[in-house]
Amino acid sequence: MVDDTLLSMLLEAENEFISGEEISRRLSISRTAVWKKINKLRSLGYEFEAISHKGYRIIVSPDFLDPLTLTNAIHTTVMGSKVEVIKTTFSTQEDARRRAEQGAAEGTLIIAEEQTGGKGRLGRKWFSPYGKGIWMSLILRPQQPLKFASQLTLLTGVAVCRAIRQVTGLEVGIKWPNDILIQKRKICGILLESAIEDNVMRYCIAGIGISVNVDDNDYPDELKTIATSLKIESGSTVNRTLLIAAVMEEFETLYQIYQQKGFRPIINLWEALSLNLNEEVIVHSHQGIQEGIAVGLDSSGALLVDMGMGEIKPVISGDVKLK
Amino acid sequence: MVDDTLLSMLLEAENEFISGEEISRRLSISRTAVWKKINKLRSLGYEFEAISHKGYRIIVSPDFLDPLTLTNAIHTTVMGSKVEVIKTTFSTQEDARRRAEQGAAEGTLIIAEEQTGGKGRLGRKWFSPYGKGIWMSLILRPQQPLKFASQLTLLTGVAVCRAIRQVTGLEVGIKWPNDILIQKRKICGILLESAIEDNVMRYCIAGIGISVNVDDNDYPDELKTIATSLKIESGSTVNRTLLIAAVMEEFETLYQIYQQKGFRPIINLWEALSLNLNEEVIVHSHQGIQEGIAVGLDSSGALLVDMGMGEIKPVISGDVKLK
Incomplete structure (x- = not known):
């Protein structure tokens, strides 16, 4: 060491x-x-x-993630104030969950150089090769009613999107609810998992996977056309430590705004970064497949879709495809 | 075997x-x-x-829990249709969570003869001595909005309360939200833990701990005055297999009613078994300590407390003490 x-x-x-x-x-x-x-x-x-x-x-500084270097780089009070780096793990979500059950404080950040069982939304896998990305999970202990769970998902997307823009200059945007894309290819996935007791949120784990320095030939064939990386798009290696620090700082700022002023300012920031707004979308949910035009977010975080004939429908969960 | x-x-x-x-x-x-x-x-x-x-x-039949005997005794379609019995485990909640993550079906029931780390609500411990009680966790996969999580807690309380009454004849009642008491002493605790992805419930684990045949001298001193058991109250050993079957059957019936007709019928059954209704209660929550008179449940499952001067306050979480 x-x-x-x-x-x-x-x-x-x-x-x-x-x-x-x-x-x-x-x-x-x-x-x-x-x-x-x-x-x-x-x-x-x-x-x-x-x-x-x-x-x-x-x-x-070398391109490995070191807790001390990270702690020095992250200028926050709470988010990322405690950092744990693991070389290879199954899933940082699972690691963070164990830490949270053991009482880890809000803001504890678990990062891995590699995940062998990285998780995405809806049970999907997340490609997490060694040393090429930011595969991390942040422990949150929000004091808020359960119905606001999806607001945190959107807030996380805004924080990561703003941090990537700030560090790389790339014009990344958000596809509802929480994918970050550039040129219609995915660069980052976000997964919020919450543990609820009766109707009280005990903790929430914000999983963030950013394909930072993944090369084109690292991707398996089925991902080549739909995934990209910050390195592929910018043409140069991106410093992961700086990007992690930027995400933590953006997150902390937005989380404070959210707690003090509610969800409205977050909606505004989200809409400014949205790839869906005023665009045709295809909504895949357990209610089937529907088309419409995304017109905004409602106060709970649902995507408002104009289905035609003036019918505005809030989409609570599911997948949205850009047409 | x-x-x-x-x-x-x-x-x-x-x-x-x-x-x-x-x-x-x-x-x-x-x-x-x-x-x-x-x-x-x-x-x-x-x-x-x-x-x-x-x-x-x-x-x-001998007084140990046997999957085959249980499966034969439980006359349901879904709830308890798959039963796993473990001799000694840390916590059936943790075991059930692992099974649920591995894709176990709704209605899968995990039972232990003994828990060494039995969990109660709010991080409390649950006394689960070998062979003396029903320490079990039921996997649920409800298709419903997140905001209804606490309705399931109340439904579980009603199911267990009705099953105990039916099998033992003891006049047990429910203290909001989900303790089952007799003569002001606790006989059963219920803990619902849910796993949420974004704002969608992936699964819910209903933990049920019933002190069936615990003897007075089994209890540690700190529990002697607040806990009792079905055996202590009825004066005779209660057959655990029959009681587990009755709980599964009651649960399945109520769960079907709930899915078909909504929460209103469950509220009515809950109120009929409530120990709080029209009684003075002391509410301990993160908002502090307050007194009032419990007047009913609202449609979300919150306890409505008349704080005086006509102010009816919904209590969403916390502890309620009978005065």
């Missing part, structure tokens, strides 16, 4: 140099020992600028 | 005799082998009436 004390010191300094002398003094170790520790970090993929009389600063 | 084929034949015959000759013919075994199998069942606690030229019939 990484030597936390030295790395933490260097990460906290951000772009400032720290001299070998200062490191030696603060860690109570010899200059030779400092040098050895710096080399240890180099072997893990960190790169440093080293200037005589000024000292060291980190210029490249 | 029990020899299923012979036991099944004898159980299905109910009070009719089956001759050794018929058993021998139907199982294609010798009369001596029949005799050995009967003795094997005797060693497990079954008692038979054996009459020359008539044959055998079961007069006493």
